[in-house]
Amino acid sequence: MTTEPSTSTRSEPDAVARILAAAATLFAEHGYDRVSMNQIAAAAAVSKANVFHHFSSKKELYLAVVRGACNAAERLRTLGEPGGPVSRRLPDYAEGMLRDMLEHDQIHRLMMRELLTDRDDRFDRDLAERVFGDTFARLVAILRSAQETGELRREIDPAMVATLLIGASVFFFQSREVLRHFPDVRFAQDPSGYSRMLVDLLLNGMAATAEPATRKIRKDAV
Template identity: 50%
Template sequence: MAKPSSRGAGAAENSDGARRILQAAESLFAEQGFSAVSMSAIAETAGVSKANIYHHFATKQELYMAVLREACSVTSGLLNDMEAQGVPLRESLPRFAHAHLSSLLERAEFARLVLRELLEEGPKRGKELAEQGFAPSFARLVGIIRGGQASGELRADLDPAMVATLLIGADVFFFEAQNVLRHYPEVDFAENPRRYTDMLIDILLHGILPSPAR
């Protein structure tokens, strides 16, 4: 796994030049895949020299992970909103689910790149993506769900990581399968992501068994 550069990646990624490099890299990675993209092509698209890329990012792998962190910052911002709102989970979870799915649909090419990388590169890429991209946001979501358990909003006997996995997994499935779902006569939510996430959260919170008679 590529080691973080000693240059201070977080600060470097905030410079104007680095921002152009990241945008160019995301576009090319999404279009062609990680292996097919050269640093020269990224430099040309960003309008900088290849030496300038190496000033910010030691390797193509490090640049790819920086692009991934940038994509994950969207989810981090959604979690910030959840934590700042101070509203019950029954209200904040639907908002998160819809915003998360919307972010997948809006950055569809890059989302497909990440999924393709997971399928093609297997355990090696999965470990890198977890450690340098997804794990912090997932841990925060688990923590929010665990907080809901502690406050009595959610069942205490549930595994919060499982709840988070179901929520994220359902969004990813919709993203991957929307073009198929829209051709199923039984499915009337393929063109309405908000309705999909509302129904998803309703099932997560209330299950599929009938409510006991009062």
């Protein structure tokens, strides 16, 4: 005879999802410091004890919210999968990263604000090691592997490439509303085009002899 799971067991994933959603909204609207666990519990329609059952502290809950907004695992898996050059998949990776920022606008703005806030070193270290560090390290490893196969230049520091790729995406995310008022900026309303131009520039530079990435991609596909 099969025993049905209890109502409380069945509702556990739903409770966690409600807590994360409530925390994401409150953190984004008010900032980390101005949100209490009581407020999160009330917004999620659960008890404060239930929140602490799943998350040991407000910082742990905040880190979980930020990890969820980053959504990088699947993009990195696709970028690093075998078969075909990384350069063919890098434009899609960059586009997906920027799209996630734009779709989770409030949370990413909160992240940027927190990164600029003067907090204790442990808080910054936790953000680096438990939220951004693994994603950054995996991206660097994928780029380094492409260097070892001869696809990318070996003398370029892959961490520098990763930094430029992420940094340029963050700049677009933060500045697009201002950029759209510049008459020479035609890509402010085209994040996909921006990401692909960015990757083309990273792969080929500005030298007149450089071959556009789109042309190289078509050659590789033949």
